[in-house]
Amino acid sequence: MSFKFIDLFAGIGGFRTGFEKSGGSCVFSSEIDPHAQEMYTLNYNDKLFSDITKVDEKEIPNHDVLLAGFPCQPFSIAGEKKGFNDTRGTLFFDIERILKEKRPKAIVLENVKHFKSHDKGKTLKVVLTALQELGYTTNWQVLNAKDFGVPQNRERTIIIGALNGVEFDFSKLERKEVPSIKDILEEENESFEYLEKSEYTLIENPKRQPSGLIFAGYRNKNMRTKGVRENTEHLSRIHKQPNRIYSTEGTHPTLSSQESAGRYYIYHQGRVRKLTIRECFRLMGFPNDFKFIGSKGKLYNRIGNSIVIPMVEEIAKEVKIQILESSSLIQKPVRVMKQSSLFDFGDGFSEQLVG
Ligand SMILES: C[S@@+](CC[C@H](N)C(=O)[O-])C[C@H]1O[C@@H](n2cnc3c(N)ncnc32)[C@H](O)[C@@H]1O
Structure with a gap:
């Protein structure tokens, strides 16, 4: 099965390589940094759009999967009020407006490990709530690159959303022996x-x-x-x-x-x-x-800003099997998560949130 995806905050294309290996084709990329753009064009022979905040969502081609390793920014009034307005002025807002317009079947978002505990868990809560309000069933986990065949201890928060009601099962990702x-x-x-x-x-x-x-x-x-x-x-x-x-x-x-x-x-x-x-x-x-x-x-x-490709490959394989090829087409009612489960993260915020 072939499918289309868009590569937002594309960097040097770590997400792109991983999803292409699963049969995906990239129909739109955006990256603001001139050096990253140069490297991306050199390797993928493709043109990129620069600042995503300047791109009209209606101009973005239709796609099945939205990919974004988005920079983390605090949502100042997040958690107090719910809804779309909370994220205005942040780059996550640009993801939301694209989702609202294009309705891709699946979303994969990546951020640093401590995204989950950033602003006492409020940032993650706002992101999950916004995705759920747009009709996506969400699940998230912290994955470590070393479990996917590369010898780097690199933990990242991965959020996966599906429009067809499927709750992504992270346990199906195939783990490998840790190399040296x-x-x-x-x-x-x-x-x-x-x-x-x-x-x-x-x-x-x-x-x-x-x-x-x-x-x-x-x-x-x-x-x-x-x-x-x-x-x-x-x-x-x-x-x-x-x-x-x-x-x-x-x-x-x-x-x-x-x-x-x-x-x-x-x-x-x-x-x-x-x-x-x-x-x-x-x-x-x-x-x-x-x-x-x-x-x-x-x-x-x-x-240092990129994502580990073998981990992305495994995610891409399972997103395709579990969401894109799934026969479940019934959209589940929007799931409202209990506050207590969202704030029970267990560890402090010690890593600087960048990129
Ligand atoms: C964490 S990195 C993602 C890297 C990517 N996943 C990779 O494999 O290389 C975030 C990227 O978002 C880019 N970025 C930040 N603001 C942006 C904007 N307004 N429009 C487009 N790209 C932006 C940064 O330059 C950076 O390369």
């Missing part, structure tokens, strides 16, 4: 940036953390001092993220859109070096023939 960083490394080449031995300290008996990370050592830079006890240098949290060194026997921490210097250090076969740009793309599941241009700083931003 060493599985995605390039052959030794002249671009490898090794550290001198005097620039780092290795710790004794590194241990695998539940996340799969193995903290192997640290660069000899300033350590945190506030509230730090003596003889705790072996603990990863004592060292700022860009100074940490991870063993290639484990997984890699989240690649961040904020880390324009690409300070991702690995310990492999007795030496410490930075990951290469190609290795960072591989940690996001991008194929080896994915082309890149522009400064390293911009490339690290693009990579």
